[in-house]
Amino acid sequence: MKKYQVKDIIKHYNSLKVLEDVSIEFDEYKTTCILGPSGCGKTTLLNIIAGIIDKDSGQITGFKGKDMSFVFQEDRLIEWKNVKDNISFVLKHKMDKSQIETTINRYLKLVNLEEYKYYYPKNLSGGMRQRISILRAFAHPSSILIMDEPFKSLDINSKQIVTEFFKKLMIMQNRTCILVTHEIEEALNLGDKIVILSERPARVKKVIENTFISSKSKADKIIIRRQIENELIGNLSKCNPSVLLQKSHR
Amino acid sequence: MKDYILKDKKLSILSKLIIIGMWILLSKIIDNEVIFPTIKSTFISLIDIVKNSDFLNIIISSLLRSLIGFLISLFLAIITGILSSVSKIIYNLMMPILNFLSSVPTMAIIILALIWLDSEYAPMFIGFIMVFPILYETVLKGILSVNSKIITMAQLYNVGKITVIKDIYIPSILLNLSLVFTSSLGINLKMVIAGEALSQPRFAIGSSLQLQKMYLNTSGVFAWIIIILLISKIFKFIVELIKRNLKINRWK
Known part of the structure; x- marks a missing residue:
């Protein structure tokens, strides 16, 4: 190992x-x-x-x-970008437009959040914002999280939901996580x-x-x-x- | 929310009716066309002004002066704002200039502008000295108010500098500018017209206003005020239209 x-x-x-x-x-x-x-x-x-x-x-x-991905205490989403653009922001230097689109769609589908693709952070709850931040980290091609x-x-409620969300993603997309x-x-x-x-x-x-x-x-x-x-x-x-x-x- | 907006519209119409009512009342009480003209005489003057063969020339000349002056202010404010945010030297160099512009009486600068500049350019400069400090501070605020944690996030993800500028700094500057755009455009127009009244270029709203004053044609002055108000309204409408098309505030 x-x-x-x-x-x-x-x-x-x-x-x-x-x-x-x-x-x-x-x-x-x-x-x-x-x-x-x-x-x-x-x-x-x-x-x-x-x-x-x-x-x-x-x-x-x-x-x-x-390559590393990061999730912070705060979601650090860009307020004037929707969910899709927030994720694409960290992918731009890694892949071309069509690949970005495919990657984002794949990850949103993976966690059943496709409906939130064009939502702006302001319209998302704290828990949902952090889920997007975690999704951004997983969508970014990296070996370390x-x-x-x-x-x-x-x-408390959001914490449980977001924790489960993270566990689910870790099972599907295994990373070395700190x-x-x-x-x-x-x-x-x-x-x-x-x-x-x-x-x-x-x-x-x-x-x-x-x-x-x-x-x-x-x-x-x-x-x-x-x-x-x-x-x-x-x-x-x-x-x-x-x-x-x-x-x-x- | 809808009720509130409707109430707002009703109040706005009511306030306009009150102003017209007071105008009618005052002109009746004063009963002197030179001091306070009636709606009727103002309307006649308005038609005379619009029918004048130079009317379009006057409007276009003033609008061009105002727009060119505003664009120069905007361009310089963006350049100096960006430079000030990255260089302490430029920031400190800009400080006394801004302090000078904000503390020296505007009239003193206008007089200097009239001495130094051609009658065509003096109004533009007068608009510039009023609007530039507002735009400069807005650009600087737009850059400095960017959340440093977002920048750290971008650095950690190795996002390129050009992407950071394009996706974070420029939108932040535009968002801040969009808040002051309508008001600064209005201030600029007013200052350009004031400058024109003093410098007397051949075709200008300000020169026309001055001319009406010289002939003691107060209804003509009132008519020009109405035209200026209409131009301001059209400016505001265009800015709102641009904002809506660029979808600047869609995330709010």
């Missing part, structure tokens, strides 16, 4: 150390969830992988020259592998193979959830002992 890898990544913002010797292996065609408290440096790590910002030191293997807390700004989240449930439901990061400066605390994804066993889910919670409570206790007390009383 081909591996994508980051090794011993260190990053400072002025004197503030954000990432400390972060090493992660990302399995091809699998979803790796990076789980950690808010503000620990998860997005910084994604930006380094995406090539937006430079690392101070460390190695990145397998990502160079690879980077997602930065894509379900964060959605309400998903950053701070929600345990999201990591449990989507990640083949869960990487837990510590408080800032972020270090890899634990890597868990999420057997629940293949087994669908409730027992597996409970065990893995406990492992994650133990690691995260360890994190929280450092910054706020009262949270630890509340958690252990539950």
Whole structure:
């Protein structure tokens, strides 16, 4: 199995150390969830992988020259473009007009959203907008999909719908996916592998193979959830002992 | 919504009726054609003006002055707006020019324009100094208001710079310009006519207005005001038609 890898990544913002010797292996065609408290440096790590910002030191293997797709916390749709044009915006440099048209039609059909082809973002709900943003990422020909807390700004109902939408697309169009989240449930439901990061400066605390994804066993889910919670409570206790007390009383 | 629009139309008609009513009433009370002409005498003057063999020449000349001036303002505003958004030096160079145009009394600049320029060009320049700052700031706002997150998204997806300019920056500039287009076109026309009244080119609405004033023909002045209002309305209608055809606001 081909591996994508980051090794011993260190990053400072002025004197503030954000990432400390972060090493992660990302399995091809699998979803790796990076789980950690808010503000620990998860997005910084994604930006380094995406090539937006430079690392101070460390190695990145397998990502160079690879096409990547992105889903952000916000949908980042262009308001004056309809669904078709929003998707075609990221495809223009990749294919000609007829190919773009065919690709968009194929993807919209794949997820039964053909009727929304000429809708403008303003006429779509938050959940639907994020679904289009995910569809745009899948329609863009790439081997790696980077997602930065894509379900964060959605309400509970939309979150469930959009999560299912993403899972469906992942089954149909498999990609190597790196998903950053701070929600345990999201990591449990989507990640083949869960990487837990510590408080800032972020270090890899634990890597868990999420057997629940293949087994669908409730027992597996409970065990893995406990492992994650133990690691995260360890994190929280450092910054706020009262949270630890509340958690252990539950 | 429909009720609201109907109510709006009714109110608009009502306000126009009130203005006409007040006109009739005032002209009756004042009872002096030189100070406040009646509707009838204004209408007669209007027919006289339209029947005049130079009428079309006058209208076309003023409209050309206004349009050429406006297009020059628009062109320069787009160029300087784009340059200001990419270069701090040009942005800072533009700042004192704009401050000068907004703080120095318009009349002072008009007088300078009359001294420096030919009577044909002075009205265009006067329109330009009023409209250029509005258009420049609109273009700059259109560029600076583009969501940086959308630009980052485009960079991450390796979208070409030309596509980004064509699909994000130009629509944003056009959207912002479309909001001020009608009003700035109106301001430009008014300023060009004011300039014409002072510089007195041969064929011009402003010169004609001045001529009517010299003969104390107030009904003629009123008639020209009506013609200017009609031209403004036609301008507005054309702009709306262009906006609708270009479907600029269809996503709103």
